[in-house]
Amino acid sequence: MSSQPQPSRRSRIDPFIVMDVMRAARERTEAGREVFHLEVGQPGTKAPGPVREAARRALNRDRLGYTDALGLPELRRAISKNYHDLYGVDVPMERIAVTTGSSAGFVLAFLAAFDAGGRIAMTNPGYPCYRQIASAFAMEPVMMETGPHSRWLPVPGDIERAAAGGLDGVIVASPANPTGAVLSDQELAELIGAARQAGAVYISDEIYHGLSYGAPAGTALAVSDDVIVINSFSKYFCMTGWRVGWMVLPEALIRPVERLAQNLYIAAPSLSQHAAIAAFEARDEMEAVKDIYARNRQILLNELPKAGLTDIVPAGGAFYLYADISRFSDDSLAFARRMLDETGVAATPGLDFDQVNGHNYMRFSFAGPTEEIEAAAERLKAWLPGQAL
Amino acid sequence: MSSQPQPSRRSRIDPFIVMDVMRAARERTEAGREVFHLEVGQPGTKAPGPVREAARRALNRDRLGYTDALGLPELRRAISKNYHDLYGVDVPMERIAVTTGSSAGFVLAFLAAFDAGGRIAMTNPGYPCYRQIASAFAMEPVMMETGPHSRWLPVPGDIERAAAGGLDGVIVASPANPTGAVLSDQELAELIGAARQAGAVYISDEIYHGLSYGAPAGTALAVSDDVIVINSFSKYFCMTGWRVGWMVLPEALIRPVERLAQNLYIAAPSLSQHAAIAAFEARDEMEAVKDIYARNRQILLNELPKAGLTDIVPAGGAFYLYADISRFSDDSLAFARRMLDETGVAATPGLDFDQVNGHNYMRFSFAGPTEEIEAAAERLKAWLPGQAL
Numbered sequence: 001m002s003s004q005p006q007p008s009r010r011s012r013i014d015p016f017i018v019m020d021v022m023r024a025a026r027e028r029t030e031a032g033r034e035v036f037h038l039e040v041g042q043p044g045t046k047a048p049g050p051v052r053e054a055a056r057r058a059l060n061r062d063r064l065g066y067t068d069a070l071g072l073p074e075l076r077r078a079i080s081k082n083y084h085d086l087y088g089v090d091v092p093m094e095r096i097a098v099t100t101g102s103s104a105g106f107v108l109a110f111l112a113a114f115d116a117g118g119r120i121a122m123t124n125p126g127y128p129c130y131r132q133i134a135s136a137f138a139m140e141p142v143m144m145e146t147g148p149h150s151r152w153l154p155v156p157g158d159i160e161r162a163a164a165g166g167l168d169g170v171i172v173a174s175p176a177n178p179t180g181a182v183l184s185d186q187e188l189a190e191l192i193g194a195a196r197q198a199g200a201v202y203i204s205d206e207i208y209h210g211l212s213y214g215a216p217a218g219t220a221l222a223v224s225d226d227v228i229v230i231n232s233f234s235k236y237f238c239m240t241g242w243r244v245g246w247m248v249l250p251e252a253l254i255r256p257v258e259r260l261a262q263n264l265y266i267a268a269p270s271l272s273q274h275a276a277i278a279a280f281e282a283r284d285e286m287e288a289v290k291d292i293y294a295r296n297r298q299i300l301l302n303e304l305p306k307a308g309l310t311d312i313v314p315a316g317g318a319f320y321l322y323a324d325i326s327r328f329s330d331d332s333l334a335f336a337r338r339m340l341d342e343t344g345v346a347a348t349p350g351l352d353f354d355q356v357n358g359h360n361y362m363r364f365s366f367a368g369p370t371e372e373i374e375a376a377a378e379r380l381k382a383w384l385p386g387q388a389l
Numbered sequence: 390m391s392s393q394p395q396p397s398r399r400s401r402i403d404p405f406i407v408m409d410v411m412r413a414a415r416e417r418t419e420a421g422r423e424v425f426h427l428e429v430g431q432p433g434t435k436a437p438g439p440v441r442e443a444a445r446r447a448l449n450r451d452r453l454g455y456t457d458a459l460g461l462p463e464l465r466r467a468i469s470k471n472y473h474d475l476y477g478v479d480v481p482m483e484r485i486a487v488t489t490g491s492s493a494g495f496v497l498a499f500l501a502a503f504d505a506g507g508r509i510a511m512t513n514p515g516y517p518c519y520r521q522i523a524s525a526f527a528m529e530p531v532m533m534e535t536g537p538h539s540r541w542l543p544v545p546g547d548i549e550r551a552a553a554g555g556l557d558g559v560i561v562a563s564p565a566n567p568t569g570a571v572l573s574d575q576e577l578a579e580l581i582g583a584a585r586q587a588g589a590v591y592i593s594d595e596i597y598h599g600l601s602y603g604a605p606a607g608t609a610l611a612v613s614d615d616v617i618v619i620n621s622f623s624k625y626f627c628m629t630g631w632r633v634g635w636m637v638l639p640e641a642l643i644r645p646v647e648r649l650a651q652n653l654y655i656a657a658p659s660l661s662q663h664a665a666i667a668a669f670e671a672r673d674e675m676e677a678v679k680d681i682y683a684r685n686r687q688i689l690l691n692e693l694p695k696a697g698l699t700d701i702v703p704a705g706g707a708f709y710l711y712a713d714i715s716r717f718s719d720d721s722l723a724f725a726r727r728m729l730d731e732t733g734v735a736a737t738p739g740l741d742f743d744q745v746n747g748h749n750y751m752r753f754s755f756a757g758p759t760e761e762i763e764a765a766a767e768r769l770k771a772w773l774p775g776q777a778l
Contacts, residue, residue: 003615005590007645011501016651019458026457042454052448055660059444064630065431068415069408100489100632103655112400116505116527132652138505138527201394226392241453241659243489243632252393256400262408263521266492269658270630271444 013132017352021336025346036376037368039346041177041320043238044368045289048282051239051275058274065270069262070254071098071246072273079246082280089221091248097257098276100268101243102207105230106133106171107264109247112256113169113201113228114139120169121162121200123154125322125354125361127177142167145356148313152179152322153187156194163198170195173205174217175317178353178363182316185218192223202227207245208318210236210286213294217317226250233272235318236286237279244272293319296366296373303377304364307384319367322350326360328387336362338387343379402521406741410725414735425765426757428735430566430709432627433757434678437671440628440664447663454659458651459643460487460635461662468635471669478610484638486646487665489657491596491634494619495522495560496653498636501645502558502590502617503528509558510551510589512543514711514743514750516566531556534745537702541568541711542576545583552587559584562594563606564706567742567752571705574607581612591616596634597707599625599675602683606706615639622661624707625675626668633661682708685755685762692766693753696773708756711739715749717776725751727776732768 021039029035037044046052058064070076076093083091099105106129114120116138122130124143131141142165144158159170172191174183183191188204195202204220204227220227232245245268249257261267300321301314311324329335332349340346350361366373410428418424426433435441447453459465465482472480488494495518503509505527511519513532520530531554533547548559561580563572572580577593584591593609593616609616621634634657638646650656689710690703700713718724721738729735739750755762 003585004639004641005502005615005617007642008500008502008504008507010504011645011649013648013652015648016458016655019651019655022455023457040455044452046452055448056445059441059448063433063435064628066408066411066429066629068412069405100658101655103653107653111397111525113394113397115397115399118397129652132648136500136649136653196392226394228394239453240455241656243654243656243658250393253396256396259402259404259521260400260525262405263402263518264492264496264525265632266405266408266490267630267632269489269632269661271660272658 010136010138013135014128016128016132018348021346021348024340028340034344036345036372036379038364038366038373038376039348041365042240042367043235043289044372045238047239047242047275048237048279048285050278050281051237054278055271055275058271062270062274067267067270067273069258069265069267071268075273075277078277078280083221087219087222089219091221095249095251095254097247097249097261098268098273099245099247100265101234102205102230102232102245103129104265104268105245105247106130108257108260109203109228109230110134110137110139111260112253118168119166120171121159121167122171123176124356125178125350125358127173127205128352130171148311151313152176152181152315153183154191156190159191159194159198163200167198167200169201169203171203171205173207175208175211177208177318178320178350179313179322180315180318180320182212182214182217184215188218188220189223192220192227204229206231208235211290211293211319212317213297214316221248228253233276233279237282238289239276239279242269242272242275244268244276292370293366296370297321299370299373299377300364300366303381307377307381308388309384319365321364321366323362323364324360325362328384328389330359332359332362343383345376345379399525399527402524403517405517405521406722407737410729410735410737413729417729423733425734425761425768427753427755427762427765428737430754431629431756432624432678433761434627436628436631436664437626437668437674439667439670440626443667444660444664447660451659451663456656456659456662458647458654458656460657464662464666467666467669472610476608476611478608480610480637484640484643486636486638486650487657487662488634488636489654490623490632491594491619491621492518493654493657494634494636495519497646497649498592498617498619499523499526499528500649501642507557508555509560510548510556511560512565513745514567514739514747516562516594517741519560537700540702541565541570541704542572543580545579548580548583548587552589556587556589558590558592560592560594562596564597564600566597566707567709567737568702568711569704569707569709571601571603571606573604577607577609578612581609581616593618595620597624600679600682600708601706602686603705610637617642622665622668626671627678628665628668631658631661631664633657633665681759682755685759686710688759688762688766689753689755692770696770697777698773708754710753710755712751712753713749714751717773717778719748721748721751732772734765734768
């Protein structure tokens, strides 16, 4: 008699496909074959010098036990100061919760603000974990369709339409994943206004802040204190694997988030927290890294059209280009596998980000080393033309 | 008009009280006052030498990006080998998921195996996060009452009774928190049999494995492959703040857990994973640390009765004593505050672990330095007699 446990219905969420691509790429590397990593949204460089130095110091000096559930006071203070220095907004450290990456920020925001059945508006395409986390918690993602016509940005009318069926929350990233789309300050304020009008909590995903190639993205905190802001050291500060991020909370949600964090996480990793305190000293180093992304972005914007990928909105932030591949395939998952197999270029199928039109898109990350981006572009120029439908 | 967001109903879980005590203790320290830390369940010593050395190496060499959602293959392999070496059971690395501490293990186990409304049997008293996590996910904790009469251990009849209302899961820790209670191999096998009989998934919390002062606790994996085992590097290996643990999964739950982990966590902290690979080399160092706990335990078992705390079951594992304080107070929360305020001894109110009888109990952790335990015992001997009701 087998008594293998049955998986729950709620565990039948989609995989985060990019993680599966990442694993396939790793297996290919282990088999001694070349891989160009344009799949995963993480920098090719290490954490900045001051961060690694602070980590070394903490490793020598600190016991590295649990911290407060909301994080090391010094780190919360440094984040508060950064809001003052960088954006000119005053955010008391009491409203800042250090989290185990922005992943924990989404989990805590959703659990603190929404109950089972809660409806959360989000863009399609968008970061896939929003809808999967919502589904795992028996909440209902409400998709706001965006496209090249709207520069991949949602508009207040999208929130109004979503609110027709009742709406509890809105989550929008700017700069956005997978498209790099950036809201203007005016557009951001209008979305926050529409969410307030609808009685929905606005969650501003600012994880790609700092990574803009035109006007910088504004923080939702300049518009309202009643929003939830989610950010992280992962992207701009090149600290993906360190799993340390933060939330800024409205007063009413501080204690609910603290209780949930105590029970679900205990605390974010101590060493990463100690190290992250030093991150804000590394702005010059990070701006130099951003210059590399800007160069890589330009390489892809020049070369991908030559390979036949002519339909790309050259969006202004993050480190992604979202390319229409419909001339080559209407199955981005199969296309990604074939591309990895035949060229060594790993990229992420649009299906990860958009269940409606994602079969026609691929996301190319340009966060890796320039030589890798260049080599990948060459491979694609040689391979893609033979793939036309 | 205030538009402060309303907290969700599900966020109205209890705080993890020990975290609040920890914060009060930290604030007292910052105010320059002495604190004896018998509150939090974490070792007073740093992570072992090989772990810190491996962390230094990873810090210098590795990019520290995201790992596979289920963890670094080398770490999964090392954990698999440890099951062979330590318990003589063969667990393929494919069934091992590295998690962000055991906290993530509970979250992933509950989400992968249970839906909203799912009923999970657990002991009272027990680790409070079990029931709070279940509540946050709209599942239903079903309490199995234990007491000094049963040496704080559940029996098969408790599972049968819980199953009368339908039962989806059972979670039991051995050694247990807050009581230190340890199941014999026979008792463990009987509980697993009763869970199977009831059609419930058995989750074995083995986080305190390695910390036994009599016969070692057996692993549920020696009994069945269809259980979920949760463990961590936090306790035995003194790595609480590193947030790295693991689960062993039945085949049917591997992919569900992987999908959930990809979306909710991305991956456990990379540096901690690299470091943890070296933990199993540090058994001698850890056994020496355990000798300190054994000494501390004996000090408290000798001295607390002299202070008037005569009702303590001298349980065989973990690093806790669970003491009946009913001669002094019927409000353990107020008692804990007063004790911290008047003696500097921080300990955890039983209310954290037991909502029925916890007002009559306090948990004393003996994981700290021996001098601290000795000093705390002296303070209590001077203070407690004056508190008798």
